[in-house]
Amino acid sequence: MADFRFYELEGPQEGVIFFDGIPDTGLVGTIAAHHVVESKKMALSVRIDSDLLPPVAVVKNMNLLEPIGVFRSGDLSILTSEIPIPTEIAKQFAKELVAWLVGKKFKEVISVGGVADSNRPEVERPEVLYVTNSTKTFSSQVNLEKLKPLDSAFLVGSKAAFLLECFRAGLPTLGLFAQSFLNYPDPGASASILEALSSVGSLKVDVSDLVKSGEEMRVRFRDLMRRTMGEMERAQKSRELESPSLVV
Amino acid sequence: MSIDLSDEFEDRFRRMVAEARRMEERTLRALKEFEHAEGCMVPLYELRPTADGYVVTIDLPGVEKQEINLLFKGDSIVVTAPCKRSAKAAVRGKQLEYFIELALPRGIEEQSIKASMKNGLLRIDMKKAKGGYEIKVD
Numbered sequence: 001m002a003d004f005r006f007y008e009l010e011g012p013q014e015g016v017i018f019f020d021g022i023p024d025t026g027l028v029g030t031i032a033a034h035h036v037v038e039s040k041k042m043a044l045s046v047r048i049d050s051d052l053l054p055p056v057a058v059v060k061n062m063n064l065l066e067p068i069g070v071f072r073s074g075d076l077s078i079l080t081s082e083i084p085i086p087t088e089i090a091k092q093f094a095k096e097l098v099a100w101l102v103g104k105k106f107k108e109v110i111s112v113g114g115v116a117d118s119n120r121p122e123v124e125r126p127e128v129l130y131v132t133n134s135t136k137t138f139s140s141q142v143n144l145e146k147l148k149p150l151d152s153a154f155l156v157g158s159k160a161a162f163l164l165e166c167f168r169a170g171l172p173t174l175g176l177f178a179q180s181f182l183n184y185p186d187p188g189a190s191a192s193i194l195e196a197l198s199s200v201g202s203l204k205v206d207v208s209d210l211v212k213s214g215e216e217m218r219v220r221f222r223d224l225m226r227r228t229m230g231e232m233e234r235a236q237k238s239r240e241l242e243s244p245s246l247v248v
Numbered sequence: 249m250s251i252d253l254s255d256e257f258e259d260r261f262r263r264m265v266a267e268a269r270r271m272e273e274r275t276l277r278a279l280k281e282f283e284h285a286e287g288c289m290v291p292l293y294e295l296r297p298t299a300d301g302y303v304v305t306i307d308l309p310g311v312e313k314q315e316i317n318l319l320f321k322g323d324s325i326v327v328t329a330p331c332k333r334s335a336k337a338a339v340r341g342k343q344l345e346y347f348i349e350l351a352l353p354r355g356i357e358e359q360s361i362k363a364s365m366k367n368g369l370l371r372i373d374m375k376k377a378k379g380g381y382e383i384k385v386d
Contacts, residue, residue: 088265118296121305121369184292184307184369215309215332215368222292222307226279230272 003050003089004096010045010072014105017202019078020112022085023228024159025237026180027221028114031210032190033080037071039205045072048097052089058082076202077106082224084231085158094161098169108137108172110203112193113159114180115150116240126179126192131163134172141200142174150177152244157235182237183229185221187214288347289331295350301360301375302353308346313365318372320361324351325372355379 021033036042048068058065067082085093101109115129129150132138155163155175166173176196180189191210197203210217279290293306304325308316310332319326329346352374360375 121366121371183294218307218309218368219289219331222289223280225292226276234268 002096002099003052003092004100005049006100007047007049008045009047010043012104013045013072013077015107016072016075016077017200018101018106018109019076019203020109020159020162021078021080022111022158022162023081023083023224023231024157025114025116025182025232025240026184026186026189027225027228028178028180028186028189028193029112029159030080030224031185031187031217031221032112032194033078035187035190035194035207035210036076036203036205037078037080039209040073040076042071042073042076042078044069045077046070050089050093052086052092054083054086056083074202075107084224084228087158087231087234090158090161090235093158094165097162098165098171101166101171102169106171108134109166109174110197110200111159111163111166111173111175112190113175113177114182114186114189115153115177116182116237117179120179120181120186120189123179126186126189128192128196129177131175131177132173133167133170134174137172138174142197143199147176147196150175154239154242154244156237156239157232182232183225185218185225187211187217286347288345290348291327291346293348293350295353298373301356301373304350304372304374306348306350306370306372307368308365308370309368311346311365311368311370316363316365316370318363318370320358322358323354324349326350327370 019033019036021029023030044065046069047066048070049066053067056067058067069080071078071080079097117123120126128147130144130147131150132144135144138144163173163175176193178186178189178192180186187210191207194203194205194207194210198207283290291307293304295302295304306327308327308329311329315329317326317328326349327346331345355377357375357377361372362374363370363372365371
């Protein structure tokens with residue numbers, strides 16, 4: 001029996017791009033997801049809940065909402081979360097989310113995150129790395145030649161679990177990772193990724209707003225960052241600083 | 249009678265994880281209660297060892313370097329700085345300043361401490377006091 005429930009408020013998702021803003025390193029994906037949702041005034045289309053999640057409800061305008069939801073505008077759906085995915089259920093969540101994406105016939109997945117870099121304070125424009133299972137799908141939408149392929153690395157945490165499931169299911173998937181702070185919300189890294197995605201029509205937003213409101217974002221996402229740090233430690237995030245031993 | 253060790257192990261593991269989560273929750277609750285009681289925000293920070301000392305970074309969005317009060321107290325450092333309006337609007341309550349007192353590892357050389365600020369990130373470099381004696385390897 002499935003552990004996660006998807007309450008759909010809006011019509012079919014067939015042919016839609018799925019953008020993942022699961023909290024992770026520097027909250028890079030989360031901040032990018034919030035910025036696009038707010039810029040495009042996207043509407044909540046799917047509410048996600050599970051008995052495995054902590055009992056949290058978000059109060060907004062006299063309404064009670066689950067902390068995880070999917071926002072929709074045209075051919076774009078964005079997953080946002082007000083809580084980090086608990087490490088113990090990260091794989092289960094990834095498995096059921098991807099099964100739902102496949103069942104609903106989403107066109108492709110763009111998953112956004114950060115790679116921690118101790119040199120980040122000195123970097124003005126964070127570099128963006130990518131990993132994909134379908135260069136053919138994404139090279140016509142994103143200028144992959146300007147980005148650096150992620151050739152050999154460990155990815156750890158709920159985003160890693162999600163990407164692994166996407167690849168396993170054969171969903172066309174693009175993972176984008178910007179150089180970022182590990183433990184500080186990093187709107188600059190989110191801006192770098194959104195700039196790299198500006199050629200994807202439905203993801204085109206004014207990034208200068210994000211840069212201008214960067215200080216406010218760093219304060220606004222401070223509490224979520226603290227909680228995400230705990231989950232990242234439990235998921236053995238430090239492995240991302242190690243190199244895989246497999247050479248073939 | 250046989251005992252299913254895998255079940256027992258799983259049960260113990262679940263209890264350990266639950267206890268670790270309770271401890272983390274108590275720490276986070278204490279921190280938020282402190283912020284609400286004192287009217288301040290405790291910034292995110294990191295303390296990393298280097299070859300000859302430590303580097304501390306503290307996230308102070310919206311703060312200019314001339315606004316920072318940085319005090320070395322031997323076994324800790326205290327940082328206070330005003331919050332900007334944009335930062336105040338982004339959080340609940342009436343936080344007026346950033347405040348953190350950070351316990352330091354022992355043996356810091358006081359004269360070596362240097363601080364710099366870039367894009368709202370305070371960096372404090374400090375060296376370990378020199379000491380010890382060389383041992384000849386035979």
